[in-house]
Amino acid sequence: MVESSGNAAYHFVDRHRSSPVGDKPAFVECGPGGRTLTYNALATQSDRMAALYDRHGIRREDRAAMLVLDEIEFPVVFWGSLKAGVIPVPLNTLLSAELYETILRDSRARALFVSAALLPVVTPILASCPQLEAVFVIGGDAPEGTLSFADELARSEDRPAVAVSADECAFWLYSSGSTGQPKGVRHVHGSLKATADTYGAQVLGIEEGDTVFSVAKMFFAYGLGNAMTFPMSVGATTVLLSGRPTPDSVREAVDTFSPTVFCGVPTFYAAFLAALGDERPAGFGRLRRCISAGEALPEEIGQRWRNLMGVDILDGVGSTELLHIFLSNSPGDVVYGTSGRAVPGYEIRLVDDAGGDVGPGGIGELIVKGPSAAESYWNQRSKSRSTFEGMWTRTGDKYERRADGRLVYCGRTDDMFKVSGIWVSPFEIEQALIAHPGVLEAAVVAERDTDGLEKPKAYVVLKEPGEAADIAGELKAFVKDRIGKWKYPRWVEILPDLPKTATGKIQRFKLRTREKETA
Incomplete structure:
Protein backbone atom coordinates (compact mmCIF):
# COMPACT_ATOMS: atom_id res chain seq x y z
CA MET A 1 0.00 0.00 0.00
CA VAL A 2 1.35 3.45 -0.94
CA GLU A 3 1.73 5.80 2.02
CA SER A 4 0.13 9.20 1.47
CA SER A 5 2.87 10.74 3.62
CA GLY A 6 5.31 9.83 0.84
CA ASN A 7 4.07 12.99 -0.86
CA ALA A 8 6.59 15.70 0.05
CA ALA A 9 3.74 18.21 0.37
CA TYR A 10 2.57 16.39 3.49
CA HIS A 11 5.85 16.96 5.34
CA PHE A 12 6.41 20.54 4.23
CA VAL A 13 2.84 21.88 4.03
CA ASP A 14 0.02 19.77 5.48
CA ARG A 15 1.98 18.74 8.59
CA HIS A 16 1.80 22.39 9.70
CA ARG A 17 -1.96 22.70 9.15
CA SER A 18 -3.59 23.88 12.38
CA SER A 19 -0.27 23.40 14.21
CA PRO A 20 1.30 26.05 16.47
CA VAL A 21 2.86 27.62 13.35
CA GLY A 22 -0.34 27.37 11.27
CA ASP A 23 -1.15 31.08 11.47
CA LYS A 24 2.49 32.15 11.22
CA PRO A 25 3.76 33.72 7.98
CA ALA A 26 5.50 31.14 5.83
CA PHE A 27 6.31 33.80 3.21
CA VAL A 28 6.40 37.59 3.22
CA GLU A 29 6.98 39.73 0.13
CA CYS A 30 9.27 42.75 -0.05
CA GLY A 31 8.13 46.14 -1.24
CA PRO A 32 5.05 48.35 -0.88
CA GLY A 33 1.90 46.28 -0.60
CA GLY A 34 3.93 43.14 -0.03
CA ARG A 35 1.68 40.22 0.82
CA THR A 36 1.92 37.55 3.51
CA LEU A 37 1.08 33.86 3.15
CA THR A 38 0.59 31.82 6.33
CA TYR A 39 1.15 28.09 6.60
CA ASN A 40 -2.59 27.47 6.90
CA ALA A 41 -3.36 29.64 3.87
CA LEU A 42 -0.70 27.83 1.86
CA ALA A 43 -2.21 24.48 2.81
CA THR A 44 -5.68 25.61 1.73
CA GLN A 45 -4.62 27.24 -1.53
CA SER A 46 -2.39 24.35 -2.55
CA ASP A 47 -5.31 21.96 -1.88
CA ARG A 48 -7.22 23.66 -4.68
CA MET A 49 -4.62 23.00 -7.36
CA ALA A 50 -5.84 19.45 -8.05
CA ALA A 51 -9.33 20.70 -8.94
CA LEU A 52 -7.80 23.47 -11.07
CA TYR A 53 -5.85 20.86 -13.02
CA ASP A 54 -8.91 18.59 -13.34
CA ARG A 55 -10.96 21.33 -14.96
CA HIS A 56 -8.27 21.88 -17.59
CA GLY A 57 -7.50 18.25 -18.31
CA ILE A 58 -4.02 18.31 -16.75
CA ARG A 59 -3.43 14.85 -15.32
CA ARG A 60 -1.09 13.12 -12.94
CA GLU A 61 2.50 12.97 -14.26
CA ASP A 62 1.86 15.72 -16.80
CA ARG A 63 4.36 18.58 -16.65
CA ALA A 64 3.48 22.13 -15.63
CA ALA A 65 6.12 24.76 -16.38
CA MET A 66 6.56 27.57 -13.83
CA LEU A 67 7.94 30.87 -15.11
CA VAL A 68 7.22 32.52 -11.78
CA LEU A 69 9.04 35.25 -9.88
CA ASP A 70 9.78 34.88 -6.17
CA GLU A 71 6.26 35.72 -4.99
CA ILE A 72 3.73 33.87 -2.86
CA GLU A 73 2.15 32.12 -5.84
CA PHE A 74 5.37 30.18 -6.38
CA PRO A 75 4.95 27.91 -3.32
CA VAL A 76 1.20 27.61 -4.00
CA VAL A 77 1.79 26.28 -7.53
CA PHE A 78 4.79 24.15 -6.59
CA TRP A 79 3.29 22.37 -3.58
CA GLY A 80 -0.18 22.26 -5.14
CA SER A 81 1.26 20.49 -8.15
CA LEU A 82 2.94 17.90 -5.94
CA LYS A 83 -0.38 17.36 -4.15
CA ALA A 84 -2.06 16.76 -7.51
CA GLY A 85 0.67 14.44 -8.77
CA VAL A 86 1.45 16.91 -11.58
CA ILE A 87 5.17 17.56 -12.17
CA PRO A 88 6.10 21.25 -11.66
CA VAL A 89 9.07 22.47 -13.70
CA PRO A 90 10.39 25.80 -12.30
CA LEU A 91 12.18 27.78 -15.00
CA ASN A 92 14.96 30.33 -14.84
CA THR A 93 13.22 33.73 -15.06
CA LEU A 94 16.07 35.40 -16.97
CA LEU A 95 16.30 33.33 -20.15
CA SER A 96 15.59 34.28 -23.75
CA ALA A 97 12.37 33.43 -25.59
CA GLU A 98 14.34 30.98 -27.71
CA LEU A 99 15.52 29.02 -24.67
CA TYR A 100 12.02 29.00 -23.19
CA GLU A 101 10.74 27.50 -26.41
CA THR A 102 13.45 24.83 -26.27
CA ILE A 103 12.61 23.92 -22.67
CA LEU A 104 8.83 23.96 -23.16
CA ARG A 105 9.11 21.71 -26.16
CA ASP A 106 11.64 19.43 -24.45
CA SER A 107 9.55 19.04 -21.28
CA ARG A 108 6.27 18.80 -23.23
CA ALA A 109 4.64 20.90 -20.53
CA ARG A 110 0.85 20.99 -20.91
CA ALA A 111 0.42 23.97 -18.59
CA LEU A 112 2.41 27.14 -18.02
CA PHE A 113 2.16 29.38 -14.96
CA VAL A 114 3.73 32.74 -15.73
CA SER A 115 4.11 35.96 -13.74
CA ALA A 116 2.47 38.86 -15.59
CA ALA A 117 5.77 40.73 -15.82
CA LEU A 118 7.31 37.81 -17.73
CA LEU A 119 4.40 37.13 -20.08
CA PRO A 120 5.70 39.44 -22.87
CA VAL A 121 8.91 37.39 -23.05
CA VAL A 122 7.13 34.11 -23.83
CA THR A 123 4.09 35.37 -25.75
CA PRO A 124 5.89 35.21 -29.15
CA ILE A 125 6.76 31.51 -28.73
CA LEU A 126 3.54 30.12 -27.24
CA ALA A 127 2.05 29.30 -30.64
CA SER A 128 5.09 27.18 -31.48
CA CYS A 129 4.52 24.94 -28.44
CA PRO A 130 1.47 22.91 -29.53
CA GLN A 131 1.56 20.61 -26.50
CA LEU A 132 0.94 23.65 -24.25
CA GLU A 133 -2.82 23.67 -23.57
CA ALA A 134 -3.29 26.21 -20.76
CA VAL A 135 -1.43 29.39 -19.76
CA PHE A 136 -2.19 30.81 -16.31
CA VAL A 137 -1.17 34.43 -15.69
CA ILE A 138 -0.16 35.42 -12.16
CA GLY A 139 -0.63 38.92 -10.78
CA GLY A 140 -2.09 40.77 -13.73
CA ASP A 141 -4.65 40.83 -16.51
CA ALA A 142 -4.94 37.65 -18.54
CA PRO A 143 -4.90 38.46 -22.29
CA GLU A 144 -7.03 36.55 -24.74
CA GLY A 145 -6.00 32.93 -24.91
CA THR A 146 -4.71 32.89 -21.32
CA LEU A 147 -6.33 32.40 -17.91
CA SER A 148 -6.18 34.34 -14.65
CA PHE A 149 -4.53 32.14 -12.05
CA ALA A 150 -6.26 33.95 -9.19
CA ASP A 151 -9.68 33.48 -10.78
CA GLU A 152 -9.09 29.83 -11.62
CA LEU A 153 -7.84 29.06 -8.12
CA ALA A 154 -10.82 30.84 -6.52
CA ARG A 155 -13.19 28.64 -8.55
CA SER A 156 -11.49 25.44 -7.35
CA GLU A 157 -12.49 23.17 -4.49
CA ASP A 158 -10.21 21.71 -1.85
CA ARG A 159 -8.82 18.29 -2.71
CA PRO A 160 -6.58 16.02 -0.60
CA ALA A 161 -3.07 15.24 -1.78
CA VAL A 162 -2.65 12.13 -3.92
CA ALA A 163 -0.92 9.18 -2.31
CA VAL A 164 2.55 8.62 -3.75
CA SER A 165 5.73 6.74 -2.98
CA ALA A 166 8.68 8.80 -1.78
CA ASP A 167 10.50 7.37 -4.82
CA GLU A 168 8.00 8.79 -7.31
CA CYS A 169 9.12 11.64 -9.56
CA ALA A 170 7.97 14.91 -7.99
CA PHE A 171 9.47 17.81 -9.97
CA TRP A 172 12.06 18.73 -12.57
CA LEU A 173 14.73 21.41 -12.53
CA TYR A 174 16.65 22.48 -15.61
CA SER A 175 20.39 22.74 -15.04
CA SER A 176 21.77 26.27 -15.06
CA GLY A 177 23.61 25.92 -18.35
CA SER A 178 27.06 26.92 -17.03
CA THR A 179 28.59 24.54 -19.60
CA GLY A 180 25.98 24.66 -22.38
CA GLN A 181 22.28 23.92 -22.99
CA PRO A 182 20.13 23.25 -19.89
CA LYS A 183 19.19 19.65 -19.13
CA GLY A 184 15.99 18.48 -17.43
CA VAL A 185 16.91 16.96 -14.05
CA ARG A 186 14.22 14.72 -12.53
CA HIS A 187 13.87 14.58 -8.73
CA VAL A 188 11.72 12.34 -6.51
CA HIS A 189 9.54 13.32 -3.54
CA SER A 372 19.06 13.41 -2.80
CA ALA A 373 20.58 12.35 -6.11
CA ALA A 374 18.34 12.88 -9.13
CA GLU A 375 16.64 10.01 -10.89
CA SER A 376 18.02 10.91 -14.34
CA TYR A 377 18.16 13.54 -17.05
CA TRP A 378 15.05 13.74 -19.20
CA ASN A 379 15.56 12.21 -22.64
CA GLN A 380 19.37 12.15 -22.31
CA ARG A 381 20.17 8.50 -21.68
CA SER A 382 23.87 8.68 -22.51
CA LYS A 383 24.43 11.69 -20.25
CA SER A 384 22.39 10.03 -17.47
CA ARG A 385 24.51 6.88 -17.63
CA ASP A 414 36.52 21.15 -18.73
CA ASP A 415 38.21 24.25 -17.24
CA MET A 416 41.38 22.56 -15.99
CA PHE A 417 44.54 22.63 -18.09
CA LYS A 418 48.26 21.95 -17.75
CA VAL A 419 51.16 24.39 -17.93
CA SER A 420 54.59 22.81 -18.27
CA GLY A 421 52.98 19.44 -17.59
CA ILE A 422 51.45 20.51 -14.26
CA TRP A 423 47.73 20.95 -13.60
CA VAL A 424 46.64 24.56 -13.19
CA SER A 425 43.59 25.52 -11.17
CA PRO A 426 41.80 28.48 -12.79
CA PHE A 427 40.11 29.14 -9.46
CA GLU A 428 43.44 29.53 -7.65
CA ILE A 429 44.51 32.20 -10.14
CA GLU A 430 41.10 33.88 -9.91
CA GLN A 431 41.36 34.02 -6.11
CA ALA A 432 44.77 35.67 -6.40
CA LEU A 433 43.41 38.26 -8.83
CA ILE A 434 40.37 39.03 -6.65
CA ALA A 435 42.69 39.68 -3.72
CA HIS A 436 43.99 42.75 -5.61
CA PRO A 437 42.17 45.84 -4.25
CA GLY A 438 41.24 47.03 -7.75
CA VAL A 439 39.59 43.79 -8.93
CA LEU A 440 35.89 43.01 -8.51
CA GLU A 441 35.65 39.74 -10.48
CA ALA A 442 37.95 37.50 -12.50
CA ALA A 443 37.75 34.42 -14.70
CA VAL A 444 40.66 32.41 -16.08
CA VAL A 445 40.69 30.11 -19.11
CA ALA A 446 43.36 28.40 -21.21
CA GLU A 447 44.73 30.23 -24.24
CA ARG A 448 47.37 28.90 -26.66
CA ASP A 449 50.54 30.90 -27.21
CA THR A 450 52.47 31.22 -30.50
CA ASP A 451 54.03 27.78 -29.88
CA GLY A 452 50.59 26.19 -29.46
CA LEU A 453 51.05 25.66 -25.70
CA GLU A 454 48.30 26.40 -23.20
CA LYS A 455 48.80 29.27 -20.77
CA PRO A 456 46.42 31.13 -18.42
CA LYS A 457 44.45 34.08 -19.74
CA ALA A 458 42.51 36.28 -17.31
CA TYR A 459 39.34 38.24 -17.89
CA VAL A 460 38.95 40.88 -15.20
CA VAL A 461 36.18 43.24 -14.07
CA LEU A 462 37.53 46.26 -12.19
CA LYS A 463 35.95 48.10 -9.30
CA GLU A 464 36.90 51.37 -10.99
CA PRO A 465 36.89 50.94 -14.81
CA GLY A 466 39.06 54.01 -15.31
CA GLU A 467 42.06 52.14 -13.92
CA ALA A 468 42.20 49.80 -16.92
CA ALA A 469 45.06 51.53 -18.74
CA ASP A 470 48.00 50.46 -16.56
CA ILE A 471 46.69 47.60 -14.47
CA ALA A 472 47.44 44.51 -16.60
CA GLY A 473 51.15 44.41 -15.81
CA GLU A 474 50.45 45.14 -12.16
CA LEU A 475 48.04 42.19 -11.96
CA LYS A 476 50.53 39.80 -13.55
CA ALA A 477 53.17 40.75 -10.99
CA PHE A 478 50.61 40.54 -8.17
CA VAL A 479 49.70 36.94 -9.07
CA LYS A 480 53.37 35.93 -9.44
CA ASP A 481 54.08 37.12 -5.91
CA ARG A 482 51.05 35.34 -4.40
CA ILE A 483 50.95 31.90 -6.03
CA GLY A 484 54.06 31.41 -8.20
CA LYS A 485 55.72 32.70 -11.33
CA TRP A 486 54.55 29.92 -13.67
CA LYS A 487 50.85 30.34 -12.78
CA TYR A 488 50.47 34.02 -13.62
CA PRO A 489 48.11 35.00 -16.50
CA ARG A 490 50.10 35.68 -19.66
CA TRP A 491 47.28 37.85 -20.95
CA VAL A 492 44.87 40.09 -19.02
CA GLU A 493 41.77 41.47 -20.71
CA ILE A 494 39.52 43.99 -18.96
CA LEU A 495 35.76 43.48 -19.45
CA PRO A 496 32.76 45.47 -18.15
CA ASP A 497 31.22 42.21 -16.89
CA LEU A 498 31.60 38.44 -17.14
CA PRO A 499 29.10 36.07 -18.79
CA LYS A 500 27.07 34.33 -16.10
CA THR A 501 24.06 32.14 -15.63
CA ALA A 502 21.12 33.61 -13.72
CA THR A 503 22.38 31.68 -10.69
CA GLY A 504 25.64 33.63 -10.68
CA LYS A 505 27.93 30.99 -12.17
CA ILE A 506 30.55 32.29 -14.57
CA GLN A 507 30.15 30.73 -18.01
CA ARG A 508 33.79 30.08 -18.84
CA PHE A 509 32.84 28.14 -21.94
CA LYS A 510 31.63 31.43 -23.42
CA LEU A 511 35.01 32.98 -22.71
CA ARG A 512 36.70 30.07 -24.46
CA THR A 513 34.29 30.50 -27.38
CA ARG A 514 35.11 34.21 -27.41
CA GLU A 515 38.77 33.35 -27.91
CA LYS A 516 38.00 31.17 -30.92
CA GLU A 517 35.75 33.83 -32.45
CA THR A 518 38.37 36.59 -32.11
CA ALA A 519 41.32 34.45 -33.18
Missing part, protein backbone atom coordinates in the same frame (compact mmCIF):
# COMPACT_ATOMS: atom_id res chain seq x y z
CA GLY A 190 11.95 11.92 -0.95
CA SER A 191 14.84 14.12 -2.07
CA LEU A 192 13.30 17.28 -0.64
CA LYS A 193 13.11 15.91 2.91
CA ALA A 194 16.56 14.37 2.49
CA THR A 195 18.19 17.77 1.93
CA ALA A 196 16.30 19.26 4.88
CA ASP A 197 17.35 16.41 7.17
CA THR A 198 21.01 16.62 6.13
CA TYR A 199 22.28 20.07 5.21
CA GLY A 200 19.27 22.00 6.51
CA ALA A 201 19.25 20.44 9.97
CA GLN A 202 22.87 19.40 10.50
CA VAL A 203 24.89 22.20 8.86
CA LEU A 204 22.64 25.23 8.44
CA GLY A 205 20.90 24.43 11.72
CA ILE A 206 17.62 25.99 10.60
CA GLU A 207 15.22 26.86 13.47
CA GLU A 208 11.54 27.70 13.76
CA GLY A 209 12.34 31.24 14.88
CA ASP A 210 14.47 32.02 11.84
CA THR A 211 13.70 34.59 9.17
CA VAL A 212 15.42 33.54 5.94
CA PHE A 213 16.41 35.73 3.01
CA SER A 214 17.88 34.09 -0.07
CA VAL A 215 19.45 36.18 -2.81
CA ALA A 216 19.39 32.98 -4.88
CA LYS A 217 15.98 32.56 -6.51
CA MET A 218 13.61 29.64 -5.98
CA PHE A 219 13.70 28.49 -9.60
CA PHE A 220 16.98 26.65 -9.09
CA ALA A 221 18.10 24.02 -6.62
CA TYR A 222 20.10 26.18 -4.20
CA GLY A 223 17.37 28.80 -3.85
CA LEU A 224 14.61 26.18 -3.65
CA GLY A 225 16.23 24.71 -0.56
CA ASN A 226 17.13 28.04 1.02
CA ALA A 227 13.76 29.74 0.57
CA MET A 228 11.31 26.82 0.68
CA THR A 229 12.52 23.41 1.79
CA PHE A 230 14.63 24.36 4.80
CA PRO A 231 12.45 27.05 6.41
CA MET A 232 9.25 25.09 5.75
CA SER A 233 10.75 21.97 7.35
CA VAL A 234 10.73 23.73 10.74
CA GLY A 235 7.99 26.36 10.35
CA ALA A 236 10.30 29.34 9.81
CA THR A 237 9.55 32.44 7.69
CA THR A 238 11.01 33.32 4.26
CA VAL A 239 11.36 36.83 2.81
CA LEU A 240 10.68 36.97 -0.95
CA LEU A 241 12.14 39.54 -3.33
CA SER A 242 10.51 39.28 -6.75
CA GLY A 243 12.85 41.71 -8.48
CA ARG A 244 16.52 41.55 -9.34
CA PRO A 245 18.73 41.25 -6.23
CA THR A 246 20.91 44.35 -6.49
CA PRO A 247 22.95 45.61 -3.51
CA ASP A 248 20.37 48.39 -3.03
CA SER A 249 17.27 46.16 -3.20
CA VAL A 250 18.82 43.54 -0.94
CA ARG A 251 19.89 46.12 1.61
CA GLU A 252 16.35 47.50 1.69
CA ALA A 253 14.96 44.01 2.27
CA VAL A 254 17.53 43.31 4.98
CA ASP A 255 16.82 46.56 6.81
CA THR A 256 13.06 45.95 6.62
CA PHE A 257 12.91 42.30 7.72
CA SER A 258 16.13 41.73 9.75
CA PRO A 259 16.84 38.17 8.56
CA THR A 260 18.64 35.73 10.81
CA VAL A 261 19.77 33.54 7.88
CA PHE A 262 21.22 35.05 4.70
CA CYS A 263 21.90 32.95 1.59
CA GLY A 264 23.99 34.32 -1.27
CA VAL A 265 26.37 33.44 -4.08
CA PRO A 266 30.01 34.56 -4.38
CA THR A 267 29.38 37.16 -7.08
CA PHE A 268 26.69 38.82 -4.98
CA TYR A 269 28.78 38.79 -1.79
CA ALA A 270 31.56 40.55 -3.74
CA ALA A 271 29.20 43.16 -5.22
CA PHE A 272 27.46 43.73 -1.87
CA LEU A 273 30.75 44.29 -0.06
CA ALA A 274 31.87 46.72 -2.76
CA ALA A 275 28.64 48.70 -2.39
CA LEU A 276 28.65 48.68 1.43
CA GLY A 277 32.20 49.84 1.91
CA ASP A 278 32.78 49.75 5.67
CA GLU A 279 29.10 50.14 6.65
CA ARG A 280 27.27 47.20 8.21
CA PRO A 281 23.51 47.23 7.43
CA ALA A 282 21.38 47.88 10.50
CA GLY A 283 19.08 45.04 9.45
CA PHE A 284 21.84 42.49 10.07
CA GLY A 285 21.56 42.96 13.82
CA ARG A 286 19.96 39.51 14.25
CA LEU A 287 22.09 37.75 11.62
CA ARG A 288 23.41 34.41 12.86
CA ARG A 289 24.13 32.36 9.74
CA CYS A 290 25.34 33.08 6.18
CA ILE A 291 25.85 30.52 3.44
CA SER A 292 27.22 30.53 -0.08
CA ALA A 293 27.14 28.14 -3.03
CA GLY A 294 26.89 28.24 -6.81
CA GLU A 295 30.64 28.68 -7.19
CA ALA A 296 33.54 28.43 -4.77
CA LEU A 297 33.82 31.45 -2.49
CA PRO A 298 37.12 33.34 -2.82
CA GLU A 299 39.03 33.45 0.46
CA GLU A 300 39.34 37.24 0.27
CA ILE A 301 35.57 37.69 0.08
CA GLY A 302 34.90 35.40 3.04
CA GLN A 303 37.39 37.17 5.26
CA ARG A 304 36.13 40.64 4.35
CA TRP A 305 32.52 39.59 5.06
CA ARG A 306 33.40 38.13 8.46
CA ASN A 307 35.36 41.24 9.42
CA LEU A 308 32.44 43.52 8.51
CA MET A 309 29.45 41.43 9.61
CA GLY A 310 30.90 39.42 12.46
CA VAL A 311 29.42 36.23 10.97
CA ASP A 312 31.21 33.63 8.88
CA ILE A 313 30.00 32.55 5.44
CA LEU A 314 29.59 28.78 5.28
CA ASP A 315 30.88 28.09 1.78
CA GLY A 316 29.48 24.89 0.30
CA VAL A 317 29.16 22.91 -2.90
CA GLY A 318 25.93 21.61 -4.36
CA SER A 319 24.45 20.85 -7.75
CA THR A 320 21.12 20.58 -9.52
CA GLU A 321 21.75 16.84 -9.74
CA LEU A 322 22.14 16.50 -5.94
CA LEU A 323 19.46 19.17 -5.25
CA HIS A 324 21.45 21.09 -2.63
CA ILE A 325 24.77 21.29 -0.77
CA PHE A 326 26.65 18.04 -0.06
CA LEU A 327 30.11 19.43 0.79
CA SER A 328 30.49 22.39 3.13
CA ASN A 329 32.22 24.33 5.82
CA SER A 330 30.18 24.24 9.02
CA PRO A 331 29.58 26.49 12.04
CA GLY A 332 32.73 26.75 14.13
CA ASP A 333 34.72 24.89 11.48
CA VAL A 334 35.33 27.37 8.65
CA VAL A 335 38.52 27.51 6.61
CA TYR A 336 38.20 30.04 3.80
CA GLY A 337 39.63 28.94 0.51
CA THR A 338 38.32 25.39 1.05
CA SER A 339 34.93 23.78 0.45
CA GLY A 340 35.05 22.01 3.81
CA ARG A 341 33.98 18.42 4.38
CA ALA A 342 31.14 16.09 3.38
CA VAL A 343 27.71 17.03 4.75
CA PRO A 344 26.45 14.33 7.17
CA GLY A 345 24.51 11.77 5.13
CA TYR A 346 26.76 12.09 2.06
CA GLU A 347 29.95 10.31 1.02
CA ILE A 348 32.54 11.83 -1.29
CA ARG A 349 35.49 10.51 -3.28
CA LEU A 350 38.13 12.09 -5.49
CA VAL A 351 38.94 9.85 -8.43
CA ASP A 352 41.48 9.92 -11.24
CA ASP A 353 40.75 9.23 -14.90
CA ALA A 354 40.95 5.48 -14.26
CA GLY A 355 38.47 5.65 -11.38
CA GLY A 356 41.07 5.17 -8.65
CA ASP A 357 41.04 7.15 -5.42
CA VAL A 358 43.25 10.24 -5.22
CA GLY A 359 45.23 10.75 -2.03
CA PRO A 360 46.18 13.92 -0.11
CA GLY A 361 47.78 16.52 -2.34
CA GLY A 362 46.33 14.99 -5.49
CA ILE A 363 43.70 16.40 -7.83
CA GLY A 364 40.72 14.36 -8.94
CA GLU A 365 37.10 14.54 -10.00
CA LEU A 366 34.61 14.78 -7.14
CA ILE A 367 31.95 12.07 -7.04
CA VAL A 368 29.17 11.96 -4.44
CA LYS A 369 26.86 9.38 -2.90
CA GLY A 370 23.80 10.67 -1.06
CA PRO A 371 20.03 10.45 -0.58
CA SER A 386 27.80 8.80 -17.54
CA THR A 387 26.69 11.04 -14.62
CA PHE A 388 24.66 8.70 -12.39
CA GLU A 389 26.87 5.65 -11.85
CA GLY A 390 24.94 3.39 -9.51
CA MET A 391 24.93 5.02 -6.07
CA TRP A 392 27.48 7.65 -7.14
CA THR A 393 26.99 10.93 -9.02
CA ARG A 394 29.77 12.56 -11.02
CA THR A 395 29.94 16.30 -10.38
CA GLY A 396 32.34 17.33 -13.16
CA ASP A 397 34.35 19.34 -10.59
CA LYS A 398 38.07 18.94 -9.93
CA TYR A 399 39.25 19.15 -6.31
CA GLU A 400 42.45 18.81 -4.35
CA ARG A 401 42.36 16.89 -1.09
CA ARG A 402 44.36 18.50 1.74
CA ALA A 403 46.14 16.48 4.42
CA ASP A 404 43.42 17.46 6.93
CA GLY A 405 40.70 16.01 4.67
CA ARG A 406 39.29 19.33 3.48
CA LEU A 407 38.73 19.80 -0.23
CA VAL A 408 39.97 22.76 -2.27
CA TYR A 409 38.15 23.63 -5.49
CA CYS A 410 40.30 23.65 -8.63
CA GLY A 411 37.75 24.11 -11.41
CA ARG A 412 35.34 22.31 -13.69
CA THR A 413 36.80 19.28 -15.42
